[in-house]
Structure formats: structure tokens, C-alpha cells
Amino acid sequence: MDEKTRKEIEEKIVPKYRTRRSACMATMQLVQSQKGHLTKEDMEEIAALLGMQPVEVEAVGKFYTMYNVERPVGRYHIQVCENLSCSLMGGEHILKHIERLLGIKTGETTSDKKFTLSTVQCLGSCGTAPVIQINDDYYENLNEKKVEEILGKLR
């Protein structure tokens, strides 16, 4: 954690809350946004900064599925919604198609570390199903051709 990050935590995150502990989710989000995942060392550092035990930070990290705790992901993390509305609109075909295009299975990362493919529960975008999320962005109303275009741009 560099000085700038520490400063941001102390000035932008901690003052929002009544307790330092409340800042842990946002702090972990900030650190993860810089490197894609969280290591044991990151969590120890966050714990020390916020007056928590490392196991407490780790428990938070393991509970919330968006924290990549000791689980490096590729530069682009592709998450395909597997819930009902997306499934009804062909979400599984989208998932299979991406597997084919990237040559990996769900849960894997390409050997060049560029793409990680996962499934995810409902993304709250069911009216524009099927939906995938790549890093922070949603891609909606997908079909195979659109998926090819999107991946083509990222390659």
C-alpha cells in the first residue's frame, strides 16, 4: 500500500463512518481495484490500518464473492449471469460460446493471463438478458455475434 492509497483511505473512506472497522469493505475494494486481487499481506496491512485482526479482514474477504482473495484473475474478468432470466434468453449459449472463443472452461484463466471466465448470480439487469459483466462494465442483450465483437476488441 503506497502513501497515496493510505491518504485516500484516511481522508475519503474512514471519515464516512463512525468506526474504523466500517471502512474495511471500501478499503479492500480500493486495494483490489489497484491489483485485481487481495493477498494475505494486503489483508494484514488493512487489518493493521483499521485496528482489526487479520482473520477478521479475511473473513470479510471470503464472505463477499467479488473479493478475489488470493485468487489472481486475468486482466479482463468475464462474468456470465447464470440466473433465470438470462438462462431463458440463452445465457448458457453465451457461456459456451465464450468458452470456445477463449479456449478455456468456466473458472479458468487464459495462459496469457488476459481473461478469466466465471459465472455469476443475477446481475440486476434481467430486462436486457442475456448479460455479462467484464470488469466494471455490463454488456447487455447479447448474442454470439456481439460477444465475438466485444472479445475481439479486448484481445
Add this chain to the structure above:
Amino acid sequence: MEKVLLKNFGKEGAHTIDSYLSGGGYEALKKVLGMEPEDIIQMVKDSGLRGRGGAGFPTGLKWSFIPKDAPEKYLCCNADEGEPGTFKDRGIMEYDPHLLIEGIAIASYAIGAQKAYIYIRGEFVFAARRLQEAIMEAYEKGFLGENILGTGFSLDVYVHRGFGAYICGEETALLESIEGYRGQPRKKPPFPALSGLYGKPTVINNVETLSCLPAIVNKGAEWFASIGPEKSPGPKIFGVSGHVKKPGLYELPMGTPLREIIYEHAGGIRDNRKLKAVIPGGVSAPLLTEEELDTPMDFDSLAKIGSMLGSGGVIVMDETTCMVKAAYIIMRFFSHESCGKCTPCREGTTWLKKIVQRIEYGKGRQGDVELLESLCGNIFGRTFCPLGDGAVMALRGVLKKFKEEFQYHIEHKRCMV
């Protein structure tokens, strides 16, 4: 009906404060700041507004439980929107963030909260950014912060991002999450109105609930109460997804019949196929079939037929849908999202998923349907929070109406459709 919640949906630039102000934005807040908090609570009671997060609890009544003299109180806006089939709050936050912020300010003033948190699910990065920008704009114009519009009332609004946990939509799990813990529900009582965030009196309201407030103040409680059924009035956003020609968000009077929503507003079933089943309010709500389509979409009418309005997320399934697969997807969701705090839900949802999965994969055994039914009986009513019951209600709904499809799957090792 004139739209109040989605009037700016899809409009470019509508999210800025200038655009909001040009449409009469923040007038309701100005009006409210000159009123007694009790009178605002009475107005919201008179409007008949009931919570849009799922449970339909009367909003004014909830506010009235907050002790008046407590020095420190909180408002939490529930923007976790995780119930599969639900995508309405995102529509408000992305296109009309100031509508929500004004609603938050009105509610905070009414209950005497000086801090409000918007708990938004982590995946909604764009909406969170929009909200944050809108909050900054509202501070600049003096609608938030110290001594708002010179009235002596101060309010800070913060965005707190979740990070992937459906259970954090449950109000006490949401509080745990803001406090920096795993999002597991708390024991009730004490209810949040007495001991909520940091042990202080707290109101938790859904995005859509709070977004109704500016219109109630501007147009009056009677106006709101005159829309839809007497006991659950007001405008309501229905999110329609699945096999319809025009999926999307529709703001309609509460109590609009399901048939009208599906066939008039959402354009009917795609390819003119037949409807097989419809989930009226997110996957926790037991599904309905053709004969039930004339049911008015409001809290009481759906409860009467054994389902629920929930979030108003309508998922439509046509005749090509395999109900075993649909049930599997729903059970997979619940077992994935069970927070693990209590055994009946943690173990129970895992078993429900496993058994429905083996039926779906053609490995079902004779007696599996009965096994599912008895498992449901062992879970229902024994879980710490409503998530476990929700899983059972959803599965029982499918089993009740499509049992023969499960039997067919077990015997023929494939779908009936």
C-alpha cells in the same frame, strides 16, 4: 397515469441536477423543511405507501417507531437489488439519481437522521458513480450538508458499496455489512428502529420507496392514495423479463392485472407462443399459471393466492421452458446465497439444489419428489431469516403446479418439453 418514478428513464442528461431542477426538483424538500416532522410522517401514513423492497410494510408506520428524542439516528437506503428478476432500482439510480437523493433527504428530515447510507450492490459500478456525482452536485447547491437551505437541518449522504452477497439485501445483514462485518442477519428483536446501525435507531427503506416521496409531497397524500387498490396504493415499477416481446421496466398503477402487464405492456409472449408459468415478484415468489393471470399485482391480492408481489420482478416463461431446469437454477441461486448462519438453510438449500440437480441431469431416483417435499417441510419456518423460507416457497410453487414434469424427468431422464 402520469409517470413519477420512470419519467426520466432512458433520457440522456436527465441525471444532472440542472435537469432535475428544471423539472421542479427539490421543491418537495424545500416544502418539507418548513413542516413539522410528525406532519410528514402523518402525510406518508395517509398516502398508504408500503415498502417496495419486498415485504410491503407501511412506510409511515415504520418511521413512527423511531424514538423522537434519540440524539443519533440513521437512514439506510436499500439499493442491494439482488432478487433475481429485479432491475428497477438501477433504472431509478442511473437516470434519476436526484429523485432518490431528494427522497432520502425528506425521509431523513422526517425521522431526524443526520446521516444516510445508500447500500448499493457492488456490481452496480455505473449507478454508484452516478449517485456519487449527484450527491456532490446536491452538496454544491446546498441540498445536502450543513444547515440545508438555512433551516438548521444537516444531512450527510454516503454511498456504501456491497461486494457480492444477496443476503445483504436483508435489512439487518445490510447493517452488519456497513459496520464492516460479514453480511449475516441479526436477531430480531431488537428491531432496527430501536437498535440499528451502530446500535442506533435506524430506518431501512428501498430505493423505489424513497423515490415515491417527492411526488407524495408535491402532489399530496390523497393523490398517491387514489392510485390503485385502497390497501396498497401508488405507482409501482414492474420489471418484466424472460420470454416476452418487450422486456423492460413499466411504471403502472399498483394492482394492474398481471395479464395486462404481460400482454399489453410487455407485448405478449415472444413468437406468439403459449405462456407456461410466470414468477410475479422475483424468484422467491411462488410461480403462477395462466388461470391466475387476472390477479391484480398488489401485495394483498398476490398473498391471497399464495404468492407475493415481492419486488415486482415479473419473469415470464413460455411453453418451451423446462420447469425442472428453472427450479434447478433457482435452487442453485439459493444454495449459493445462503449465508451459512443457520443449519436448516445452509444444509437444506444445498440438499434441495443437489436433488433437483440430479433430476435435471437425468440421474433422478424414484422418491426424489417426496424427498424434496419432506426436506421443504424440515426447512420451512425453521430458518433464522426469510431467505431459507423463500427457497422453500419457490420450490413448493413449482412442485405444486408441475409435479408431473419432475416425475417425467425421473422416469425418462429427459425434459418433457
